[in-house]
Amino acid sequence: MSLLGGKVVLITGGARGQGRAHAIASAREGADVAVLDIASQVATVPYPMATPEDLTETVRQVEKHGRRAISIQADVRRQDELDEAVKTVLDEFGRIDSLVINHGIWGVGQELWNLSEEQWVDMQDINVTGVWKTAKAVVPHMIERGSGSVVITASTNGFEPGIYYGHYSTSKHGTVGLAKNLALELGRYGIRCNALAPGVIETPMIVNQVGMDLFNGGPGGTEESVQTAAAHYHALKGVRAIPAMNVADAGVWLNSDLAAGVTGVTVPVDAGHQLLAGYNHEPVS
Incomplete structure:
Protein backbone atom coordinates (compact mmCIF):
# COMPACT_ATOMS: atom_id res chain seq x y z
CA MET A 1 0.00 0.00 0.00
CA SER A 2 1.36 3.41 -0.97
CA LEU A 3 1.94 5.91 1.83
CA LEU A 4 0.59 8.95 -0.04
CA GLY A 5 -1.91 7.29 -2.35
CA GLY A 6 -4.29 9.80 -3.96
CA LYS A 7 -2.74 12.83 -2.24
CA VAL A 8 -1.52 16.07 -3.82
CA VAL A 9 1.85 17.44 -2.73
CA LEU A 10 3.19 20.93 -3.49
CA ILE A 11 6.98 21.24 -3.25
CA THR A 12 8.95 24.48 -3.38
CA GLY A 13 12.56 24.47 -4.52
CA GLY A 14 11.49 21.45 -6.54
CA ALA A 15 13.68 21.80 -9.61
CA ARG A 16 16.63 19.75 -8.37
CA GLY A 17 18.46 18.45 -5.29
CA GLN A 18 16.33 17.73 -2.24
CA GLY A 19 13.26 19.23 -3.91
CA ARG A 20 13.46 16.82 -6.82
CA ALA A 21 13.97 13.94 -4.38
CA HIS A 22 10.82 15.01 -2.47
CA ALA A 23 8.90 15.06 -5.76
CA ILE A 24 10.09 11.62 -6.84
CA ALA A 25 9.54 10.06 -3.40
CA SER A 26 6.04 11.54 -3.19
CA ALA A 27 5.17 10.19 -6.64
CA ARG A 28 6.65 6.79 -5.79
CA GLU A 29 4.26 6.69 -2.82
CA GLY A 30 1.22 7.52 -4.96
CA ALA A 31 0.93 11.32 -4.88
CA ASP A 32 0.39 13.79 -7.69
CA VAL A 33 2.95 16.55 -7.49
CA ALA A 34 3.30 20.28 -8.18
CA VAL A 35 6.86 21.58 -8.17
CA LEU A 36 7.65 25.26 -7.79
CA ASP A 37 11.03 26.91 -8.23
CA ILE A 38 12.45 30.33 -9.10
CA ALA A 39 14.56 28.51 -11.73
CA SER A 40 16.78 31.54 -12.25
CA GLN A 41 19.85 33.09 -10.66
CA VAL A 42 19.82 35.29 -7.55
CA ALA A 43 22.73 37.74 -7.76
CA THR A 44 24.10 37.13 -4.24
CA VAL A 45 24.14 33.33 -4.56
CA PRO A 46 27.71 32.22 -5.34
CA TYR A 47 26.86 29.00 -7.18
CA PRO A 48 24.69 28.19 -10.24
CA MET A 49 21.03 27.86 -9.32
CA ALA A 50 18.36 25.71 -10.95
CA THR A 51 17.04 26.33 -14.45
CA PRO A 52 13.67 25.87 -16.20
CA GLU A 53 15.17 22.74 -17.76
CA ASP A 54 15.72 21.35 -14.27
CA LEU A 55 12.05 21.92 -13.47
CA THR A 56 11.07 20.06 -16.65
CA GLU A 57 13.32 17.15 -15.69
CA THR A 58 11.69 16.88 -12.25
CA VAL A 59 8.26 16.67 -13.89
CA ARG A 60 9.56 13.98 -16.25
CA GLN A 61 10.87 11.91 -13.36
CA VAL A 62 7.59 12.19 -11.47
CA GLU A 63 5.64 11.09 -14.54
CA LYS A 64 7.89 8.01 -14.83
CA HIS A 65 6.15 6.84 -11.65
CA GLY A 66 2.76 7.15 -13.34
CA ARG A 67 1.66 10.24 -11.42
CA ARG A 68 0.56 13.63 -12.68
CA ALA A 69 2.89 16.57 -12.29
CA ILE A 70 2.98 20.27 -13.06
CA SER A 71 5.78 22.80 -12.74
CA ILE A 72 5.48 26.45 -11.78
CA GLN A 73 8.18 29.08 -12.02
CA ALA A 74 7.73 31.58 -9.17
CA ASP A 75 9.72 33.66 -6.69
CA VAL A 76 8.94 32.90 -3.03
CA ARG A 77 9.73 36.54 -2.20
CA ARG A 78 6.60 37.56 -4.13
CA GLN A 79 3.29 36.87 -2.37
CA ASP A 80 1.33 37.53 -5.56
CA GLU A 81 3.32 34.89 -7.44
CA LEU A 82 2.82 32.35 -4.65
CA ASP A 83 -0.91 33.06 -4.45
CA GLU A 84 -1.20 32.60 -8.21
CA ALA A 85 0.81 29.38 -8.01
CA VAL A 86 -1.54 27.95 -5.38
CA LYS A 87 -4.52 28.88 -7.57
CA THR A 88 -2.88 27.01 -10.46
CA VAL A 89 -2.39 23.89 -8.32
CA LEU A 90 -5.97 23.99 -7.06
CA ASP A 91 -7.30 24.47 -10.59
CA GLU A 92 -5.28 21.47 -11.77
CA PHE A 93 -5.65 19.04 -8.85
CA GLY A 94 -8.53 20.40 -6.74
CA ARG A 95 -6.68 20.35 -3.43
CA ILE A 96 -3.32 20.39 -1.66
CA ASP A 97 -2.88 17.69 0.97
CA SER A 98 0.78 18.26 1.78
CA LEU A 99 3.13 21.19 1.43
CA VAL A 100 6.90 20.67 1.40
CA ILE A 101 8.57 24.07 1.83
CA ASN A 102 12.00 23.08 0.64
CA HIS A 103 13.41 26.13 -1.15
CA GLY A 104 16.52 27.85 0.15
CA ILE A 105 19.85 29.41 -0.72
CA TRP A 106 23.28 29.17 0.88
CA GLY A 107 26.30 31.42 0.91
CA VAL A 108 29.77 31.39 2.42
CA GLY A 109 32.92 33.42 2.78
CA GLN A 110 32.24 36.39 5.07
CA GLU A 111 31.87 37.00 8.79
CA LEU A 112 28.50 38.49 9.76
CA TRP A 113 29.87 42.02 10.06
CA ASN A 114 31.44 41.85 6.59
CA LEU A 115 28.31 40.71 4.77
CA SER A 116 26.68 43.17 2.44
CA GLU A 117 23.13 44.20 3.21
CA GLU A 118 22.04 42.57 -0.05
CA GLN A 119 23.57 39.22 1.00
CA TRP A 120 21.80 39.36 4.37
CA VAL A 121 18.45 40.47 2.96
CA ASP A 122 18.37 37.89 0.15
CA MET A 123 19.16 35.08 2.58
CA GLN A 124 16.45 36.05 5.08
CA ASP A 125 13.90 36.96 2.40
CA ILE A 126 14.21 33.58 0.71
CA ASN A 127 14.99 31.22 3.59
CA VAL A 128 12.68 32.68 6.26
CA THR A 129 10.23 35.21 4.86
CA GLY A 130 9.74 33.07 1.75
CA VAL A 131 8.82 30.12 3.98
CA TRP A 132 6.28 32.28 5.82
CA LYS A 133 4.84 33.60 2.55
CA THR A 134 4.53 30.08 1.15
CA ALA A 135 2.65 28.93 4.24
CA LYS A 136 0.51 32.06 4.03
CA ALA A 137 -0.48 31.13 0.48
CA VAL A 138 -1.37 27.49 1.20
CA VAL A 139 -2.58 27.30 4.80
CA PRO A 140 -5.99 28.99 4.28
CA HIS A 141 -6.91 26.19 1.85
CA MET A 142 -5.86 23.55 4.39
CA ILE A 143 -7.82 25.28 7.16
CA GLU A 144 -10.91 25.29 4.94
CA ARG A 145 -10.51 21.53 4.41
CA GLY A 146 -9.68 20.85 8.05
CA SER A 147 -6.60 18.78 7.29
CA GLY A 148 -3.10 18.96 5.89
CA SER A 149 0.58 18.41 6.52
CA VAL A 150 3.39 20.94 6.18
CA VAL A 151 7.04 19.89 6.10
CA ILE A 152 9.73 22.56 6.15
CA THR A 153 13.37 22.01 5.21
CA ALA A 154 15.53 23.43 7.98
CA SER A 155 19.13 22.29 8.58
CA THR A 156 21.50 21.11 11.27
CA ASN A 157 22.52 24.78 11.13
CA GLY A 158 19.12 25.47 12.66
CA PHE A 159 20.66 24.24 15.91
CA GLU A 160 24.28 25.34 15.60
CA PRO A 161 26.24 28.23 14.10
CA GLY A 162 28.54 28.02 11.10
CA ILE A 163 31.62 30.12 10.63
CA TYR A 164 31.54 32.29 7.49
CA TYR A 165 27.88 31.52 6.79
CA GLY A 166 26.16 33.11 9.77
CA HIS A 167 23.42 34.57 7.60
CA TYR A 168 22.49 31.03 6.52
CA SER A 169 22.67 29.64 10.05
CA THR A 170 20.54 32.52 11.31
CA SER A 171 17.94 31.87 8.63
CA LYS A 172 17.72 28.19 9.52
CA HIS A 173 17.33 28.95 13.24
CA GLY A 174 14.41 31.11 12.14
CA THR A 175 12.98 28.31 10.04
CA VAL A 176 12.97 25.91 12.99
CA GLY A 177 11.15 28.48 15.12
CA LEU A 178 8.66 29.20 12.35
CA ALA A 179 7.85 25.50 11.98
CA LYS A 180 7.18 25.15 15.70
CA ASN A 181 4.93 28.18 15.80
CA LEU A 182 3.01 27.07 12.72
CA ALA A 183 2.49 23.68 14.36
CA LEU A 184 1.11 25.32 17.50
CA GLU A 185 -1.25 27.64 15.65
CA LEU A 186 -2.40 25.08 13.07
CA GLY A 187 -3.01 22.23 15.50
CA ARG A 188 -6.49 23.47 16.34
CA TYR A 189 -7.41 23.08 12.65
CA GLY A 190 -6.17 19.50 12.37
CA ILE A 191 -3.09 20.49 10.38
CA ARG A 192 0.36 19.17 11.26
CA CYS A 193 3.63 21.03 10.72
CA ASN A 194 7.11 19.55 11.11
CA ALA A 195 10.63 20.30 9.93
CA LEU A 196 13.55 18.31 8.59
CA ALA A 197 17.14 19.07 9.60
CA PRO A 198 19.45 17.62 6.95
CA GLY A 199 23.17 17.22 7.56
CA VAL A 200 25.64 17.23 4.67
CA ILE A 201 23.48 16.26 1.71
CA GLU A 202 24.81 15.52 -1.76
CA THR A 203 23.10 18.20 -3.85
CA PRO A 204 24.17 20.97 -6.25
CA MET A 205 23.92 23.46 -3.36
CA ILE A 206 27.19 22.15 -1.93
CA ALA A 241 27.49 12.92 1.96
CA ILE A 242 23.91 11.74 2.52
CA PRO A 243 21.79 11.07 -0.60
CA ALA A 244 18.94 13.55 -1.01
CA MET A 245 16.48 10.67 -1.18
CA ASN A 246 17.17 9.88 2.50
CA VAL A 247 15.75 13.30 3.38
CA ALA A 248 12.81 12.84 1.03
CA ASP A 249 11.94 9.49 2.59
CA ALA A 250 11.73 11.19 5.98
CA GLY A 251 9.47 13.79 4.39
CA VAL A 252 7.18 11.09 3.02
CA TRP A 253 6.87 9.63 6.52
CA LEU A 254 5.99 13.02 8.02
CA ASN A 255 3.35 13.61 5.33
CA SER A 256 1.87 10.12 5.69
CA ASP A 257 -0.64 8.71 8.15
CA LEU A 258 2.23 6.87 9.83
CA ALA A 259 3.09 10.24 11.41
CA ALA A 260 -0.52 11.18 12.16
CA GLY A 261 0.36 11.96 15.78
CA VAL A 262 3.54 13.88 15.01
CA THR A 263 3.59 17.67 14.90
CA GLY A 264 5.92 20.44 16.01
CA VAL A 265 9.12 18.40 15.77
CA THR A 266 12.31 18.84 13.78
CA VAL A 267 13.60 15.51 12.51
CA PRO A 268 17.37 15.34 11.97
CA VAL A 269 18.56 13.49 8.86
CA ASP A 270 22.20 13.89 9.75
CA ALA A 271 23.64 10.40 10.33
CA GLY A 272 24.14 11.22 13.99
CA HIS A 273 25.87 14.58 13.62
CA GLN A 274 24.19 15.95 16.73
CA LEU A 275 25.86 13.24 18.80
CA LEU A 276 29.24 14.78 18.08
CA ALA A 277 30.77 17.52 20.20
CA GLY A 278 32.26 19.28 17.19
CA TYR A 279 35.58 21.11 16.98
CA ASN A 280 37.10 24.55 16.81
CA HIS A 281 37.37 25.53 13.15
CA GLU A 282 40.06 28.13 13.74
CA PRO A 283 41.74 27.80 17.17
CA VAL A 284 43.53 30.92 18.39
CA SER A 285 46.40 30.56 20.86
Whole structure:
Protein backbone atom coordinates (compact mmCIF):
# COMPACT_ATOMS: atom_id res chain seq x y z
CA MET A 1 0.00 0.00 0.00
CA SER A 2 1.36 3.41 -0.97
CA LEU A 3 1.94 5.91 1.83
CA LEU A 4 0.59 8.95 -0.04
CA GLY A 5 -1.91 7.29 -2.35
CA GLY A 6 -4.29 9.80 -3.96
CA LYS A 7 -2.74 12.83 -2.24
CA VAL A 8 -1.52 16.07 -3.82
CA VAL A 9 1.85 17.44 -2.73
CA LEU A 10 3.19 20.93 -3.49
CA ILE A 11 6.98 21.24 -3.25
CA THR A 12 8.95 24.48 -3.38
CA GLY A 13 12.56 24.47 -4.52
CA GLY A 14 11.49 21.45 -6.54
CA ALA A 15 13.68 21.80 -9.61
CA ARG A 16 16.63 19.75 -8.37
CA GLY A 17 18.46 18.45 -5.29
CA GLN A 18 16.33 17.73 -2.24
CA GLY A 19 13.26 19.23 -3.91
CA ARG A 20 13.46 16.82 -6.82
CA ALA A 21 13.97 13.94 -4.38
CA HIS A 22 10.82 15.01 -2.47
CA ALA A 23 8.90 15.06 -5.76
CA ILE A 24 10.09 11.62 -6.84
CA ALA A 25 9.54 10.06 -3.40
CA SER A 26 6.04 11.54 -3.19
CA ALA A 27 5.17 10.19 -6.64
CA ARG A 28 6.65 6.79 -5.79
CA GLU A 29 4.26 6.69 -2.82
CA GLY A 30 1.22 7.52 -4.96
CA ALA A 31 0.93 11.32 -4.88
CA ASP A 32 0.39 13.79 -7.69
CA VAL A 33 2.95 16.55 -7.49
CA ALA A 34 3.30 20.28 -8.18
CA VAL A 35 6.86 21.58 -8.17
CA LEU A 36 7.65 25.26 -7.79
CA ASP A 37 11.03 26.91 -8.23
CA ILE A 38 12.45 30.33 -9.10
CA ALA A 39 14.56 28.51 -11.73
CA SER A 40 16.78 31.54 -12.25
CA GLN A 41 19.85 33.09 -10.66
CA VAL A 42 19.82 35.29 -7.55
CA ALA A 43 22.73 37.74 -7.76
CA THR A 44 24.10 37.13 -4.24
CA VAL A 45 24.14 33.33 -4.56
CA PRO A 46 27.71 32.22 -5.34
CA TYR A 47 26.86 29.00 -7.18
CA PRO A 48 24.69 28.19 -10.24
CA MET A 49 21.03 27.86 -9.32
CA ALA A 50 18.36 25.71 -10.95
CA THR A 51 17.04 26.33 -14.45
CA PRO A 52 13.67 25.87 -16.20
CA GLU A 53 15.17 22.74 -17.76
CA ASP A 54 15.72 21.35 -14.27
CA LEU A 55 12.05 21.92 -13.47
CA THR A 56 11.07 20.06 -16.65
CA GLU A 57 13.32 17.15 -15.69
CA THR A 58 11.69 16.88 -12.25
CA VAL A 59 8.26 16.67 -13.89
CA ARG A 60 9.56 13.98 -16.25
CA GLN A 61 10.87 11.91 -13.36
CA VAL A 62 7.59 12.19 -11.47
CA GLU A 63 5.64 11.09 -14.54
CA LYS A 64 7.89 8.01 -14.83
CA HIS A 65 6.15 6.84 -11.65
CA GLY A 66 2.76 7.15 -13.34
CA ARG A 67 1.66 10.24 -11.42
CA ARG A 68 0.56 13.63 -12.68
CA ALA A 69 2.89 16.57 -12.29
CA ILE A 70 2.98 20.27 -13.06
CA SER A 71 5.78 22.80 -12.74
CA ILE A 72 5.48 26.45 -11.78
CA GLN A 73 8.18 29.08 -12.02
CA ALA A 74 7.73 31.58 -9.17
CA ASP A 75 9.72 33.66 -6.69
CA VAL A 76 8.94 32.90 -3.03
CA ARG A 77 9.73 36.54 -2.20
CA ARG A 78 6.60 37.56 -4.13
CA GLN A 79 3.29 36.87 -2.37
CA ASP A 80 1.33 37.53 -5.56
CA GLU A 81 3.32 34.89 -7.44
CA LEU A 82 2.82 32.35 -4.65
CA ASP A 83 -0.91 33.06 -4.45
CA GLU A 84 -1.20 32.60 -8.21
CA ALA A 85 0.81 29.38 -8.01
CA VAL A 86 -1.54 27.95 -5.38
CA LYS A 87 -4.52 28.88 -7.57
CA THR A 88 -2.88 27.01 -10.46
CA VAL A 89 -2.39 23.89 -8.32
CA LEU A 90 -5.97 23.99 -7.06
CA ASP A 91 -7.30 24.47 -10.59
CA GLU A 92 -5.28 21.47 -11.77
CA PHE A 93 -5.65 19.04 -8.85
CA GLY A 94 -8.53 20.40 -6.74
CA ARG A 95 -6.68 20.35 -3.43
CA ILE A 96 -3.32 20.39 -1.66
CA ASP A 97 -2.88 17.69 0.97
CA SER A 98 0.78 18.26 1.78
CA LEU A 99 3.13 21.19 1.43
CA VAL A 100 6.90 20.67 1.40
CA ILE A 101 8.57 24.07 1.83
CA ASN A 102 12.00 23.08 0.64
CA HIS A 103 13.41 26.13 -1.15
CA GLY A 104 16.52 27.85 0.15
CA ILE A 105 19.85 29.41 -0.72
CA TRP A 106 23.28 29.17 0.88
CA GLY A 107 26.30 31.42 0.91
CA VAL A 108 29.77 31.39 2.42
CA GLY A 109 32.92 33.42 2.78
CA GLN A 110 32.24 36.39 5.07
CA GLU A 111 31.87 37.00 8.79
CA LEU A 112 28.50 38.49 9.76
CA TRP A 113 29.87 42.02 10.06
CA ASN A 114 31.44 41.85 6.59
CA LEU A 115 28.31 40.71 4.77
CA SER A 116 26.68 43.17 2.44
CA GLU A 117 23.13 44.20 3.21
CA GLU A 118 22.04 42.57 -0.05
CA GLN A 119 23.57 39.22 1.00
CA TRP A 120 21.80 39.36 4.37
CA VAL A 121 18.45 40.47 2.96
CA ASP A 122 18.37 37.89 0.15
CA MET A 123 19.16 35.08 2.58
CA GLN A 124 16.45 36.05 5.08
CA ASP A 125 13.90 36.96 2.40
CA ILE A 126 14.21 33.58 0.71
CA ASN A 127 14.99 31.22 3.59
CA VAL A 128 12.68 32.68 6.26
CA THR A 129 10.23 35.21 4.86
CA GLY A 130 9.74 33.07 1.75
CA VAL A 131 8.82 30.12 3.98
CA TRP A 132 6.28 32.28 5.82
CA LYS A 133 4.84 33.60 2.55
CA THR A 134 4.53 30.08 1.15
CA ALA A 135 2.65 28.93 4.24
CA LYS A 136 0.51 32.06 4.03
CA ALA A 137 -0.48 31.13 0.48
CA VAL A 138 -1.37 27.49 1.20
CA VAL A 139 -2.58 27.30 4.80
CA PRO A 140 -5.99 28.99 4.28
CA HIS A 141 -6.91 26.19 1.85
CA MET A 142 -5.86 23.55 4.39
CA ILE A 143 -7.82 25.28 7.16
CA GLU A 144 -10.91 25.29 4.94
CA ARG A 145 -10.51 21.53 4.41
CA GLY A 146 -9.68 20.85 8.05
CA SER A 147 -6.60 18.78 7.29
CA GLY A 148 -3.10 18.96 5.89
CA SER A 149 0.58 18.41 6.52
CA VAL A 150 3.39 20.94 6.18
CA VAL A 151 7.04 19.89 6.10
CA ILE A 152 9.73 22.56 6.15
CA THR A 153 13.37 22.01 5.21
CA ALA A 154 15.53 23.43 7.98
CA SER A 155 19.13 22.29 8.58
CA THR A 156 21.50 21.11 11.27
CA ASN A 157 22.52 24.78 11.13
CA GLY A 158 19.12 25.47 12.66
CA PHE A 159 20.66 24.24 15.91
CA GLU A 160 24.28 25.34 15.60
CA PRO A 161 26.24 28.23 14.10
CA GLY A 162 28.54 28.02 11.10
CA ILE A 163 31.62 30.12 10.63
CA TYR A 164 31.54 32.29 7.49
CA TYR A 165 27.88 31.52 6.79
CA GLY A 166 26.16 33.11 9.77
CA HIS A 167 23.42 34.57 7.60
CA TYR A 168 22.49 31.03 6.52
CA SER A 169 22.67 29.64 10.05
CA THR A 170 20.54 32.52 11.31
CA SER A 171 17.94 31.87 8.63
CA LYS A 172 17.72 28.19 9.52
CA HIS A 173 17.33 28.95 13.24
CA GLY A 174 14.41 31.11 12.14
CA THR A 175 12.98 28.31 10.04
CA VAL A 176 12.97 25.91 12.99
CA GLY A 177 11.15 28.48 15.12
CA LEU A 178 8.66 29.20 12.35
CA ALA A 179 7.85 25.50 11.98
CA LYS A 180 7.18 25.15 15.70
CA ASN A 181 4.93 28.18 15.80
CA LEU A 182 3.01 27.07 12.72
CA ALA A 183 2.49 23.68 14.36
CA LEU A 184 1.11 25.32 17.50
CA GLU A 185 -1.25 27.64 15.65
CA LEU A 186 -2.40 25.08 13.07
CA GLY A 187 -3.01 22.23 15.50
CA ARG A 188 -6.49 23.47 16.34
CA TYR A 189 -7.41 23.08 12.65
CA GLY A 190 -6.17 19.50 12.37
CA ILE A 191 -3.09 20.49 10.38
CA ARG A 192 0.36 19.17 11.26
CA CYS A 193 3.63 21.03 10.72
CA ASN A 194 7.11 19.55 11.11
CA ALA A 195 10.63 20.30 9.93
CA LEU A 196 13.55 18.31 8.59
CA ALA A 197 17.14 19.07 9.60
CA PRO A 198 19.45 17.62 6.95
CA GLY A 199 23.17 17.22 7.56
CA VAL A 200 25.64 17.23 4.67
CA ILE A 201 23.48 16.26 1.71
CA GLU A 202 24.81 15.52 -1.76
CA THR A 203 23.10 18.20 -3.85
CA PRO A 204 24.17 20.97 -6.25
CA MET A 205 23.92 23.46 -3.36
CA ILE A 206 27.19 22.15 -1.93
CA VAL A 207 28.68 20.14 -4.80
CA ASN A 208 29.94 23.23 -6.60
CA GLN A 209 33.29 24.97 -6.46
CA VAL A 210 32.33 27.28 -3.60
CA GLY A 211 31.06 24.41 -1.49
CA MET A 212 33.88 22.07 -2.43
CA ASP A 213 36.47 24.69 -1.46
CA LEU A 214 34.76 25.18 1.90
CA PHE A 215 34.84 21.47 2.67
CA ASN A 216 38.42 21.34 1.42
CA GLY A 217 39.48 24.10 3.79
CA GLY A 218 40.68 26.25 0.89
CA PRO A 219 40.92 26.48 -2.91
CA GLY A 220 41.18 23.34 -4.99
CA GLY A 221 38.24 21.47 -3.52
CA THR A 222 36.74 18.51 -5.35
CA GLU A 223 33.72 16.26 -4.91
CA GLU A 224 35.99 13.96 -2.93
CA SER A 225 36.71 16.86 -0.55
CA VAL A 226 32.99 17.02 0.25
CA GLN A 227 32.78 13.27 0.78
CA THR A 228 35.84 13.16 3.03
CA ALA A 229 34.67 16.08 5.16
CA ALA A 230 31.16 14.62 5.41
CA ALA A 231 32.57 11.41 6.87
CA HIS A 232 33.95 13.50 9.76
CA TYR A 233 30.63 15.36 10.10
CA HIS A 234 28.59 12.20 10.66
CA ALA A 235 28.66 9.59 13.42
CA LEU A 236 27.09 6.70 11.49
CA LYS A 237 29.45 4.12 10.00
CA GLY A 238 30.09 4.41 6.29
CA VAL A 239 28.07 7.58 5.74
CA ARG A 240 29.68 10.36 3.77
CA ALA A 241 27.49 12.92 1.96
CA ILE A 242 23.91 11.74 2.52
CA PRO A 243 21.79 11.07 -0.60
CA ALA A 244 18.94 13.55 -1.01
CA MET A 245 16.48 10.67 -1.18
CA ASN A 246 17.17 9.88 2.50
CA VAL A 247 15.75 13.30 3.38
CA ALA A 248 12.81 12.84 1.03
CA ASP A 249 11.94 9.49 2.59
CA ALA A 250 11.73 11.19 5.98
CA GLY A 251 9.47 13.79 4.39
CA VAL A 252 7.18 11.09 3.02
CA TRP A 253 6.87 9.63 6.52
CA LEU A 254 5.99 13.02 8.02
CA ASN A 255 3.35 13.61 5.33
CA SER A 256 1.87 10.12 5.69
CA ASP A 257 -0.64 8.71 8.15
CA LEU A 258 2.23 6.87 9.83
CA ALA A 259 3.09 10.24 11.41
CA ALA A 260 -0.52 11.18 12.16
CA GLY A 261 0.36 11.96 15.78
CA VAL A 262 3.54 13.88 15.01
CA THR A 263 3.59 17.67 14.90
CA GLY A 264 5.92 20.44 16.01
CA VAL A 265 9.12 18.40 15.77
CA THR A 266 12.31 18.84 13.78
CA VAL A 267 13.60 15.51 12.51
CA PRO A 268 17.37 15.34 11.97
CA VAL A 269 18.56 13.49 8.86
CA ASP A 270 22.20 13.89 9.75
CA ALA A 271 23.64 10.40 10.33
CA GLY A 272 24.14 11.22 13.99
CA HIS A 273 25.87 14.58 13.62
CA GLN A 274 24.19 15.95 16.73
CA LEU A 275 25.86 13.24 18.80
CA LEU A 276 29.24 14.78 18.08
CA ALA A 277 30.77 17.52 20.20
CA GLY A 278 32.26 19.28 17.19
CA TYR A 279 35.58 21.11 16.98
CA ASN A 280 37.10 24.55 16.81
CA HIS A 281 37.37 25.53 13.15
CA GLU A 282 40.06 28.13 13.74
CA PRO A 283 41.74 27.80 17.17
CA VAL A 284 43.53 30.92 18.39
CA SER A 285 46.40 30.56 20.86
